[in-house]
Amino acid sequence: MKPLPLLLALVGLLTIMVVSLCLGKYPLQLAEISSFFRQEWFGGGGLPTERMELLRNLLLEIRLPRILAAALIGAALATSGAAYQAMFVNPLVSPSLLGVLSGASFGAALGMVFFKNWYEVQLATFLGGVAAVLVAVGLARVYRISGTIMLVLGGVISGALFAALLSLVKYLADPYNQLPAIVYWLMGNLSLADRTTVLRVSLPICMGLGILMLSARKLNVLSMGDEEAAALGINVQQVRLLVITAATLISALTVVIAGAVGWVGLIIPHIARMLVGPDNTTLLPVSALLGAGYLIVVDDVARLAFAFELPIGIVTALVGIPFFMLVLGNARKGWQ
Amino acid sequence: MALITLEKISFRYRRQQVIQQLDLELDDGGVLALLGPNGSGKTTLLKLMLGILHPHGGSVRLDGQDIRRIPTKERARRLAYVPQVHREAFGYRVFDVVLMGRMPHAGFLGRYGATDRRLAAEALERMGISHLSERPYTEISGGERQMTLIARALAQGARVLVLDEPTNGLDYGNQQRLLDRLMALKQDQYTCLFTTHHPDHARRVADRVVMLQQGAILRDGSPAETVTPANVATLYGLEPCTEHTHTQGERPCCL
Numbered sequence: 253m254k255p256l257p258l259l260l261a262l263v264g265l266l267t268i269m270v271v272s273l274c275l276g277k278y279p280l281q282l283a284e285i286s287s288f289f290r291q292e293w294f295g296g297g298g299l300p301t302e303r304m305e306l307l308r309n310l311l312l313e314i315r316l317p318r319i320l321a322a323a324l325i326g327a328a329l330a331t332s333g334a335a336y337q338a339m340f341v342n343p344l345v346s347p348s349l350l351g352v353l354s355g356a357s358f359g360a361a362l363g364m365v366f367f368k369n370w371y372e373v374q375l376a377t378f379l380g381g382v383a384a385v386l387v388a389v390g391l392a393r394v395y396r397i398s399g400t401i402m403l404v405l406g407g408v409i410s411g412a413l414f415a416a417l418l419s420l421v422k423y424l425a426d427p428y429n430q431l432p433a434i435v436y437w438l439m440g441n442l443s444l445a446d447r448t449t450v451l452r453v454s455l456p457i458c459m460g461l462g463i464l465m466l467s468a469r470k471l472n473v474l475s476m477g478d479e480e481a482a483a484l485g486i487n488v489q490q491v492r493l494l495v496i497t498a499a500t501l502i503s504a505l506t507v508v509i510a511g512a513v514g515w516v517g518l519i520i521p522h523i524a525r526m527l528v529g530p531d532n533t534t535l536l537p538v539s540a541l542l543g544a545g546y547l548i549v550v551d552d553v554a555r556l557a558f559a560f561e562l563p564i565g566i567v568t569a570l571v572g573i574p575f576f577m578l579v580l581g582n583a584r585k586g587w588q
Numbered sequence: 589m590a591l592i593t594l595e596k597i598s599f600r601y602r603r604q605q606v607i608q609q610l611d612l613e614l615d616d617g618g619v620l621a622l623l624g625p626n627g628s629g630k631t632t633l634l635k636l637m638l639g640i641l642h643p644h645g646g647s648v649r650l651d652g653q654d655i656r657r658i659p660t661k662e663r664a665r666r667l668a669y670v671p672q673v674h675r676e677a678f679g680y681r682v683f684d685v686v687l688m689g690r691m692p693h694a695g696f697l698g699r700y701g702a703t704d705r706r707l708a709a710e711a712l713e714r715m716g717i718s719h720l721s722e723r724p725y726t727e728i729s730g731g732e733r734q735m736t737l738i739a740r741a742l743a744q745g746a747r748v749l750v751l752d753e754p755t756n757g758l759d760y761g762n763q764q765r766l767l768d769r770l771m772a773l774k775q776d777q778y779t780c781l782f783t784t785h786h787p788d789h790a791r792r793v794a795d796r797v798v799m800l801q802q803g804a805i806l807r808d809g810s811p812a813e814t815v816t817p818a819n820v821a822t823l824y825g826l827e828p829c830t831e832h833t834h835t836q837g838e839r840p841c842c843l
Contacts, residue, residue, distance in 0.1 A: 341677050469698030473688050475678055479640045480671055484744070485664030485692030529724075530678035 253533040261541035265323070268545045272319050272552050278310065285311065313447060321445035322551040322564075323544035324457050325506040326516055330543025331536055332499035333517030334524065335464045338471040338532050339495055340400050343525070347503045347517040350403065350496065351410035355384020356507035358418040361434045365425050374449065374508045381504025384414045385496065399478055440513040440565020442551055453505045460502035461540055467495055468532035475530075513565050515572030516543055522579045589652050591616045591748065591779060592637055597646035599632055599803075606632045607643070607803040614781065616747075619774050621790035622783040623815075624800035625824050630783040633800065634750050637781070638669050664692035668741035670751040673734045673758075679724030682736050686711055686721075689743030704743075711742040715769065731762030738769065749773065751782035755789055767793050791815045799823050 274280050284299075288307045291297035299307070332347035340349070348354070359380015363373035391406035418438075425431045437444075470491045474481045478488050506513060524539040547564075550571060554562045590613035599607040606629045614620060614637075624630045635641040636648055639655040648655040650666060658666075668689070689711070690704035712718045715735045720728055725736060734754060741749050754770070755763040763786075770793050773780055784790055790797045790811060797814040799807040806823055807814045821828040 338678070343677055466697050469691070469694070469700075472680065472684070473691050473698075476685075476688065477671075477674070479635065480669065482640050482660065483638055483664060483667070483669035483671075484688055485661040487660050525678075530680055531684060 253531075253537075254528065257528045257534060258537055258541070261538050261545070265541045265545040265548075268548050269319055269323070272548050273311065273315055275552055275556060276310075276315060277556075280307075280310070317447040317450045318442055318445050318551065319548055320454065321442055321450045321509050322547040324450070324454060325442075325510055325513055326520070326543035326545070326547030327461060327540040328457050328502035328506050328543075329513065329517035330520035330524070330539040330546075331461055331464050332503050334521035334532070334536055334539040335467070335471060335495050335499055336517075337521055338475040338530075338535075339492060340404065341475050341477060343522065344518070346515075347499060348411070348514075350388040350407040350500065351384035351414055352381040352500050352503045353507060353512050353514075354411045354414035354418065355387075356381030356504045357438050357512050358414045358421065359383070360437060360507060360511065361418055361421040361425070364434050364437070365421060365430055377508045378504045380414070381507060382500060384410050385500040387413065389496065436563065437511045438565075439563035440511045440568065441563045442510045442554070443561060445509050449509055453509055457502050457505050460498040460505075463498040464495065464502075465536045465540075467491060467498075468536050471495065471532045471536075475532075511563075511565060513547070513568055515568045515576070516547060519572050519576050519579060520546055522576075526579070590614060591651065593647075593649040593652070594633075594637065595647050595649070597636060597643035597648060599629075599636060599641065599643050601632075605803060607636065609646070610804060612798065612805065612808075614779070617774075617777060617779055618795040619770060619780045619782070619793050620796045620798060621794035621811075622781065622798050622800060623785075623787060623790050623823065624783075624806075628800045629803040630800055631752055632803075634669075634752055634781070634783060638667055638750055639663050640669070661692045664744065664746070666746050667748050667750060668744040668746035670734075670737045670741045670749060670754060672752045672756055673730050673737070679726035681721065682717070682723050682725055682728065682732075683708060683712065683721040685725050685736055686739045686743050689740035689745075692744060707745070708739075708743045711739040714742060715739040731758050731765070734758060734762070734766060735769075747777070748779045749781070751780065753783050753785065755784060755786065763789070787815045787820050 270282070273285055274282055284307070287297055287299060288304065288311065291299055291304065292308070329347055333345070336345045336347060336349055337343050356377050357380070360373060360377040362380065363376030367373050367376065388403065388406035388410035391409055392402040395402050422431060422434060425434060470486055473484050473486050474488065474491060476484075482488050503517075520543040521535070521539050524535055524542050528534045528538050547568070550567050551564050554564045554567045592614040594610060594612040596609050596611060597607055598605070598609055610633070622630050622633065632641065636643055639648065639658070642656060650658060650663070655663065687700055687704060687708045690700050690708060691698055693704065694700055709718070709721070712721055715738055717732060717735045717739065720732055720736070725733065728736070738749070738751070738754070755766055758766060767789060770780055770782070774793070794811050797807070797809065797811050798805055799814060799819065801823055807819050818828050820826075
């Protein structure tokens with residue numbers, strides 16, 4: 253692990269977070285934010301009670317949860333993407349490879365049609381994502397061919413299946429209320445990221461990130477191919493299962509927070525690899541930090557660029573595609 | 589007791605039988621060359637010996653112990669695999685690739701210590717490629733990659749090296765250098781097993797040659813007994829062209 257790039261990425265992320273706290277339809281001065289936090293935590297200070305009330309609502313209820321949500325989603329998608337790319341020995345793989353995003357989208361849509369309670373919808377979203385990956389892994393098992401290729405094909409089938417099921421739910425949904433809500437949600441959206449949700453998912457997401465990062469050295473060996481990894485003493489099935497479980501868990505949770513946010517899991521690992529090389533012990537944490545920072549910036553753009561707020565999924569795709577084309581030209585540095 | 593014992597092993601891919609009722613014993617020390625035409629099951633046999641693949645019938649024993657009962661890590665400390673030269677997707681530093689050889693000795697999370705780094709550096713030194721250690725693995729030549737993979741196997745600390753077509757894709761000079769390295773390893777009491785398409789290579793470095801044809805052993809013995817024009821012709825399905833056989837000094841040329 254190289255500490256310097258990690259440190260730089262961390263400083264960058266913190267700067268982006270602080271700047272993003274200031275930005276908004278109601279801009280704030282950095283000085284005021286810092287005196288708010290001082291007064292909030294240590295008492296004293298000169299801000300009037302009404303101002304404190306306003307700032308508390310604005311910062312603690314709206315901006316901070318949203319920034320944390322963006323950071324968690326960016327980190328989760330970028331890290332799972334990087335881990336999958338190493339495991340499948342393919343730099344063009346994204347976290348949605350095994351169908352987790354289609355499954356979670358289907359779960360969300362189904363939840364919106366059948367459940368009133370938002371918590372139940374979130375649960376359905378998460379379970380949908382997990383179900384899709386189980387289908388993919390199960391299909392790969394049926395054919396009894398080991399190796400990643402069957403997993404990839406299982407993922408393709410599972411993704412297509414859940415995309416079709418999503419269409420079915422959309423078709424059956426009430427076109428006046430439910431359908432617009434579903435479509436809007438699936439565009440990827442941070443405006444509903446409330447404090448409770450963010451708090452609830454942050455622990456499992458951090459755990460998943462931890463598991464992936466602790467598997468980094470084994471992922472390095474696994475990216476030399478399954479048979480070589482086995483000859484080097486790696487229990488391939490076990491590591492693969494662990495990585496798929498962790499990546500599925502955190503990717504499904506990103507959909508729970510903000511719907512389907514695409515492209516982050518593909519682009520950020522590429523950029524990180526160009527910056528710090530392919531060693532996963534450095535690559536995974538740097539991907540997490542870059543992904544978090546990137547998504548916060550993209551969310552700032554989504555919030556502020558126009559008079560209305562754009563769904564973040566649209567922005568990540570619009571920014572991601574040209575970015576990806578640019579990256580592909582230089583990408584030979586980290587892989588062939 | 590034999591180091592590796594294959595007892596009546598059979599293996600098939602789908603319906604295609606690759607290895608049939610094969611018996612083989614590998615003793616400690618020396619170099620064994622495995623010769624055979626394409627599709628004769630050489631690579632499969634290596635993978636069965638390494639415990640990467642498991643036979644559908646029969647058993648593979650390492651030091652008398654069923655290889656399936658030996659934990660993956662333990663197995664990797666005793667047997668090292670040098671695959672055919674490849675270029676996987678990611679450009680790890682050569683040093684990091686060699687360091688991966690220390691994985692079977694590393695702790696729970698695969699953390700490498702100072703000893704691991706020292707042994708990796710020594711392995712690079714031994715293969716004469718220390719100057720490459722900072723270069724990306726994807727950007728060095730085929731010969732250098734083969735040396736890197738052997739260095740990784742040495743770092744692994746196993747006394748048995750299993751090499752799959754180590755001279756494949758190398759130019760003439762690199763082939764000779766590689767065979768010299770194999771000879772040097774034999775001097776250092778390593779047990780080596782390698783597959784090759786060149787009867788000459790087998791003759792040059794091996795103490796024992798096994799000829800494999802359609803998943804069964806055709807000949808097994810010393811190079812002088814086995815690598816003869818007649819046997820080579822039978823093995824590869826060629827006309828025994830005695831008129832082309834001539835002797836260059838001590839070394840008979842088969843074809």
